[in-house]
Amino acid sequence: MTTIQHPLTTSGLNYNPYAPRNVWNRAMNLLAALFSILVVLPLITVILYVLYKGGGAITPAIFTELPPAPGLSEPMGMGNAIIGTAMVTGVAALVAIPVGVGGGIYLAEVAKKGWFAQFIRFGVNVLAGVPSIICGLFIYALVVNTRILWGESFSAMAGGLALAVLMLPTIVKTTDEGLKLVSQELRIGSLGIGASRFVTITRVVLPAAISPIATGVVLGIARAAGETAPLIFTALFSPFWPDWSSGLGLLAPTATMSVQIYNFGIMPFAPQVQLAWAASFILVVMILMANLLSRWLARLSAS
Amino acid sequence: MFTHKKRPWAEKLVDRAFIRMTAILASVVSLTVFGIFFTVGFQAVFQGDLSSLLPWNPDSIWQGIAPWNDEETFGVRWGAIPHFGLGFLANSSWNPVRSDYGALTPIYGTLMTSALALLLAVPLGVGTAIFLTEDFLPQKLRTTIGFMVELLAAIPSVVLGLWAMAMLNGFLTVFTPLHTHLGWLPFFGTEPGGPNLAMASLILVVMLLPIITAVSRDSLNQVPIELRQGAYAIGATRWTSIFQVLIPAAISGIVGGTMLALGRALGETMAVTMIIGNSTNLSASWFSPSSTIASLLANQFGEADDIQVSALYYAALLLMILTFLVNICAQVIVKRLALKYD
Amino acid sequence: MTLSIADPVISCTNVTISYGTFAAVRNVFLDIPKHKVTAFIGPSGCGKSTVLRCFNRMNDLIDSFSMKGKVLFHGQDLYGPRVDPVEVRRRIGMVFQKPNPFPKTIYENIAFGARINGLQGNMDELVETSLRRAAVWDECKDKLQESGLSLSGGQQQRLCIARAIAVEPEVILMDEPCSALDPISTLKVEETLHALKQNFTIVIVTHNMQQAVRVSDMTAFYNAVEVEGSDGKVGYLAEYNETKEIFNNPKSKDTREYVTGRFG
Ligand SMILES: Nc1ncnc2c1ncn2[C@@H]1O[C@H](COP(=O)(O)OP(=O)(O)OP(=O)(O)O)[C@@H](O)[C@H]1O
């Protein structure tokens, strides 16, 4: 009936290591393994490098002193940058978390479909794709250049706003997705006993989704703490401690660890470069901790 | 008898106010997107700050068209878009002395670094994703490797830049033989002697790998096990079923992830700025210093004024449009290619 | 209980299959005759699919799988250390419970298997005959270049049967191939089985007693019992005989109750 030749009946069931397909398969196995090693290798070398070069520079003075003037090697500290990173990320979190969680609630609980929700979702996706340097330029034009914040230009506040723009889509998305995981029965149950939507969402649904949202927020903050591009033209940099007495603490140019890595890393002075590594060390350790913490949170909620 | 108890009006009010508030907060997101496009666009068209939008500002841009003003429009200081027009895209000079600006070099640098990075990162990332979804290693070990790849994504780009600067000399010794043996190729045409475009591409590879690997792994994991069984049942080998069945079934996710990565590569700033050399001279060679739009912004914005600021915003606008289009494409592709399984 | 069958295609000797520490089926002795249809019946979870999957080493895909005993294919140990599972699956094809066409065109769904098996010849002709033998040619002859996923569930399943036939295996294993099909398609597939019997050895799992009676020559009835010290029911081969014997004259009470629908 058919003219098809059947070659199999002649060969045995045994593995033939020289059959082209088997050679090809073994080669591909090897290649895939090699690729995986190549992918993991940079991570390992980066971490080792940072631990080796930065870990050595970590002394108590790092946290309590200011950086040296270019050309000098005393004092060796970056206390101002550590505080500055905390300030800038703090402002960012204070702005982005309420807005992001509120927006997420709107998407997941209020307007699930409809053109406006679609439009907001689209906006979230576009914002997530905006390069971080552009967030910096945007806040520069909006806040720094216009001196809209009490007449001050570069400031921790401006830096925080730029980071907030960056964090916003992450927080909206994690909230949206976290809330979607909450079972519909819980909502109906709460509404069914006469609770208002406000009470249902804030007292029942949000607590049930708190762990994925918290995970996303922790990761978002950790990522923001390491961002540099949005800060170089907003928070700028400063060799001094934040000045709280004059009332300009948050409204003055502020050093951050990430900008310090950039500024000092490209300087030709060894102490500065070492401080760049020290800042890298602190950032990387912090980010690793945040990731482990979020994993732990996720596992906690799963069990 | 039951009496119908009305909800207290306060509760109703709280409810409505709360719903309103979430809607407003959600609109902030879209407003921000709009604000970014508007601001960057504005700064690319006009010199001067945003406050010149206010009609009562002495520098207001409206004075030219204001009915009460019959003077000339000398107050309006036009920016880079009216000045340079589309020629900006084709002009390779970036000359603050003559105020002659064109973005050809950074555009070339942006596209070239991203293309090179994707060229390397896609096979590496997809290969790793396959490795992590096949049963070569015990599940525990695979999860650990997957977690490590995710960690790589969390390392700040400025730290990777610092690391790349420390590794530069090592890589230069790798690049040098390429130049000596293949120097007749324009891409290898110059002696590698410092920060360069190739190095920037490599650091981009490191940054893209986690995205591509994670997204590809997830979409490969979502391919129904029945498809793999089907392929095996007709006598396909492991790699035949990977190439002919699993990858085609996961292609929407893989391509989507690649586009996402491309969006990241185009806009990546710090690591690239630290290692690309920030030269605005156009060179085809991968071993000569170059710049990308993002690195140009990071490197020059601080010292720029007047028309140069506007030119930088023009470049920023181009970058935004580029990443915007890439991200839209990513979403469309994912929707288009997505296979429907129940 | 062991039935002597001359020149069996597949022959199991004391086969016990476990997932992790949990034994799913144990002590199976079974000979599959050549060019006949053998049906596996029995209550859910008694290990029919498990036994079927171990005939073409499909269980290799499951991490926790382990097997004791011997499965011989024409006298050759399928689980011998030097055996290539890919070769095994080229001889022993499989059709699954859930239709699983590849995300390719209908044409490619058929041609793909033939090509990787190194079959030479007129591919168009092969596609047509395979689809005809699986009784789905009429429904898809006009849309060969459309995706296999564009067919209905029943058509997809017959496409999968065609796909399995196209690589010309010696044995075709079918795990509840008709459970997703309407009665008409089911009848078509059954007719197909009758025709295929001339050239292929077929093992089919079914929950449909009438189907077993209609299509099969031999029937194996599996059952499951609680076993002390185990965390679930363990399956075993309760009775194996010619189909008419199993249905008209079963030896054990369980079998009688099962085939008459009074199984508790
Ligand atoms: N991949 C697996 N991992 C662990 N246990 C499994 C796996 N597949 C099947 N089992 C277990 O093995 C036993 C037999 O399963 P099997 O699928 O062979 O039953 P079956 O007779 O085909 O049932 P059904 O008629 O419902 O298809 C069941 O207890 C099942 O839970």
Ligand SMILES: [Mg+2]
């Ligand atoms: Mg089954």
